[in-house]
Amino acid sequence: METEQEKSQKKFHHADDCPITSTIDVIGGKWKPPIIWLLLKEPMRFGDIHKSMPGMALKVLSRSLKELETDGIIIRTAFPEIPPRVVYSLSDKGESLREIMKLLSQWSREHIMKLEEVA
Amino acid sequence: METEQEKSQKKFHHADDCPITSTIDVIGGKWKPPIIWLLLKEPMRFGDIHKSMPGMALKVLSRSLKELETDGIIIRTAFPEIPPRVVYSLSDKGESLREIMKLLSQWSREHIMKLEEVA
DNA sequence: CAGTATCCTCTTGGATACTG
């Protein structure tokens, strides 16, 4: 009998069709994982996210947030105040990434950070 | 009491320190996931991997394989024959990605492909 | 405060030709 993995492997012939690639497209890149990771803890304002990521250019943050919003991972809520206040939070779809994020983080601690201790 | 997630979030202030980012660095990019996915099924020769990924440039494949080898994910075995034969297989560390890959693939099927059916 | 606009560099990805 055919396994689940074999079934889904038959589905793709190009990388674009690979189910894993399409997930990486959504959560991949240098800054999206830390952004999701932060928002998994609590909703945050634009400026606070920025402050939490020293080194990330403003443009990169705003583009990342826009893409995550387009992909339905996060929700942007703007309050019509002066000065403006914008809060980003995870959608249900974004929340559903929690287990994956935990696994990715765990794998890193077990397979990457331990090497650094040795080095 | 402090959760596991809170503990590891304290550890990073830059994206480079984010544990999830360092995992994405290893398995991210356009072609690495499909390569790992293929090798999770069985060891494969260079040419066969190439044939399985139409559209991927040779240079990209060889660079990806080299990086995966450097990161300890795959093992390169060259047989001293003419014509040469080189087989790539997963290391234990690569094999340990199986659960993550399954989750990523599953998430895609549940949250991305279903949208395409509607569209 | 929450972004845009501009200009820049570096990496990734890609097509094609060539080699041990």
Next chain:
DNA sequence: CAGTATCCAAGAGGATACTG
């Protein structure tokens, strides 16, 4: 067969100045 070498295009990432 299993790659390299070369040249090129596109996008990600980054620093800084500006705006509603």
